[in-house]
Amino acid sequence: MKIPIAQPLIGEDEIAAVARVMRSGMLAQGSIVTEFESRFAEYCGVAHAIGVNSGTAALHAALLAAEIGPGDSVIVPAFTFFATASAVSMCGATPRFADVDPRTFNIDPDSVEALIRPDTRAVIGVHLFGQPFDVGAVRDLCDDRGLILIEDAAQAHGAEYREKRAGSLADLGCFSFYPTKNMTTGEGGMVTTGDDALAERLRLLINHGQSRKYLHSAIGYNYRMTNMGAAIGLVQLDRLEGFNERRIHNARYLDRHLPGTGLVTPYVAPGVRHVYHQYVVRLPAGYPLTRDAFMSALADRGIGTAVHYPIPVNRQPVYQNASGDASCPVSDDLAASVVSLPVHPSVTDEELAYICDAVRGLRGA
Ligand SMILES: Cc1ncc(COP(=O)(O)O)c(C=O)c1O
Incomplete structure (x- = not known):
């Protein structure tokens, strides 16, 4: 017997969906991405979803949209995948490491509280291994101190906390669609938010800070999702x-x-x-x-x-x-x-x- 630790499930429907996009010639970001974004937002129960090309890009863009930068610190769990913290460093800010709960392996609200300082701007909680962190306790701390709460939901598509889905639990939610995740687009990611202004800023940041063609009002990145990835994502979301x-x-x-x-x-x-x-x-x-x-x-x-x-x-x-x-x-x-x-x-x-x-x-x- 051979039982791998992970195995992406790609079937004929995903293959046909990609083939359709390839035949259409519209390979890069386009209407299929828009459709995937609105279906994913609806699935999560949140107003906006912005497709990007990795979970790391999702975290980086989310932090930038929240205007996290040099001189700021962001509290992250010590027990997580590296990108939760490196995205903070990519903004020029400093990650500060909270310990985790020994039973759930998720960020420990007491440890978060002990780390809050005047330069703290945000907390990233991770729904590690697919289990939501203690959103209520961390949310209360963030509300008391005026901090932004970001959920790293890279491993938690469809996870729920008090009957609300991951992606709708914080100011910003970040997903990964890497092949071994609960659903995939090949490589890819998504940022979710209920805040119209954050959504608008995210759309700018993931596309070279371009407010209209060749007019750049911010330093942004090329973090765009492709129509091919979104076509896979639409089929995977149904599954x-x-x-x-x-x-x-x-x-x-x-x-x-x-x-x-x-x-x-x-x-x-x-x-x-x-x-x-x-x-x-x-x-x-x-x-x-x-x-x-x-x-x-x-x-x-x-x-x-x-x-x-x-x-x-x-x-x-x-x-x-x-x-x-x-x-x-x-x-x-x-x-x-x-x-x-x-x-x-x-x-x-x-x-x-x-x-x-x-x-x-x-x-x-
Ligand atoms: C908790 C967590 N955060 C962030 C990421 C980064 O996602 P990606 O590999 O799509 O950049 C991952 C994925 O590996 C992850 O597991």
Whole structure:
């Protein structure tokens, strides 16, 4: 058996949709992007969605639209993908690293509060692995201190917090459509917002700051989404609920069958819909195998695993010692003990049974 840790699901409908765009000759940003943006905004329950060419571009453009720049600091979780923090640096601002909750792996509101200083302008919460962060608590802190709240929803298409979808939970939402995400456009991203002025500024920033043809009123970027990407995205958006339901089904199977193997299975906070971009377990202290040995034993049985993420962002060489912040011990602990198991929609019940058997077999090893 061969079970990869991730597998994009591209079918004939996506291929036909791209072929139609290619035959039309309208390859770059155009009406298909506009259609995808309005369908995605409707799906999220938000007024505006602006298509871009990566999740990193989405974060960078969102921060620029919020006028974050040199002299400002932005609070981000230490336990996330690098781009959550690097987008802040790309604006000339300073990321400051909050620790995360040991059960949800998401940004810890107490740690955020402790980091707020006069130069703090915004907080980026990440819905890590598909589970919304504690939006209510972080939102309250932001409202009290006049901070902008950005949700990094790169891993959370269709996730919900108190019955509202990711992308509608903050001032700005940022998505990635990288091939392994819950839905894809090849490469791509989306910024969502309910604020008309932010949406207008975003449209300017992602297109060279061009207010009309060859008239540039700001320094902007070429972050435009292509019609080809949007054509894939429209088909994938129709399939997203099915994908997410299968991810949730797979996660529940693992939740039911992994207890007793010594692994710590994911915790789901009340009031959220977790869409399992990743199914992340922890190897607790005293587990009989090292993480490397655990992963290679599963690899020997054809089961792909991965570590998301082995180094907290505050410990990356480019950030080490940069901010002088207190350490983030929970993030350190998670980085040393987490492993992701296959949960993507292509994993079958038979494969899930095989994974659980394999893990059970390792216990006594
Ligand atoms: C949490 C998070 N933020 C941002 C990004 C950046 O997205 P992209 O790879 O599309 O630039 C990713 C994707 O890898 C991510 O997982």
